[in-house]
Amino acid sequence: MLIKLVEHIDLNEAYAYLNSPNAGAVNLFVGTVRNQTKGKDVVRLDFEAYDAMALRQMEHLANEAMGKWPLVNLAIIHAVGAKEPGTPVVVIGVASAHRDASFEACRFLIDELKKTVPIWKKEFYEDNSVWVNAHP
Numbered sequence: 441m442l443i444k445l446v447e448h449i450d451l452n453e454a455y456a457y458l459n460s461p462n463a464g465a466v467n468l469f470v471g472t473v474r475n476q477t478k479g480k481d482v483v484r485l486d487f488e489a490y491d492a493m494a495l496r497q498m499e500h501l502a503n504e505a506m507g508k509w510p511l512v513n514l515a516i517i518h519a520v521g522a523k524e525p526g527t528p529v530v531v532i533g534v535a536s537a538h539r540d541a542s543f544e545a546c547r548f549l550i551d552e553l554k555k556t557v558p559i560w561k562k563e564f565y566e567d568n569s570v571w572v573n574a575h576p
Contacts (some may be wrong), residue, residue: 441506442515442533445489448527454515463512463535465540469550475525477572483564487520487529490558494518497557505534507547509541511538516549520558 442457451470458466474486498516505514515533523529532549536542553559562571 441499441513442517443495443502444516445491445494445518445520447473447519447521447527448545449517449519449531451528451531454517454531454533457515458513458533458535460512462537464537465539465542467533467539467546469530469532469546470528471530471550473523473527473529477563480565482525484522484524485529485565486522486562486564487518488560489518489520490535493558498553500527501549501552501556504552505545508548509534509536509545511536511541511545514545514549516553518553521557528540 442454454468455468458468473482477480502514502516505511512535515531517531519529532546532553534542534545536545560571562569
C-alpha cells in the first residue's frame with residue numbers, strides 16, 4: 441500500500457505503483473481544486489492535517505478495503521498546503537483483477553476518507569475565506 445501526505449501529488453508515481461501484471465483494472469480517482477463554490481470564485485484552498493492521525497486512519501481504511509475486495513494494490517495520497525484551482529489534492533488508486541472491485545473500493549475509500557480522516561480545508565475567495573469540512 442502507498443499511503444502518504446505530500447506537498448505535491450505525482451500522478452505518474454501513483455499509477456506506476458498501482459500498475460501490475462496481476463491487475464486487469466487500475467482505477468485512479470483524482471480530486472482537484474475547483475475554481476468556484478456556491479457561485480463564488482475560489483482563489484485557492486489551504487489543506488491542513490493532523491499528520492499522525494490522518495496517516496493512521498488512511499491505513500485503517502486501506503486495510504478495510506483490502507479485506508472487503510480482492511485488491512492487488514492500493515494508494516491513498518492527499519496533499520497539504522496551499523493549492524490553486526486545477527491542482528490535484530487527493531488521489532485514491534485501486535488495482536484489482538476485475539473492474540467491479542476497483543470501482544467499489546475506490547468509491548468506498550474516497551467517501552470514507554472525506555468522513556473520517558482529519559484533513560481540513562480553508563477556501564479563499566477574493567473577499568474572504570472560510571473553513572470547510574470542519575469534521576471529523
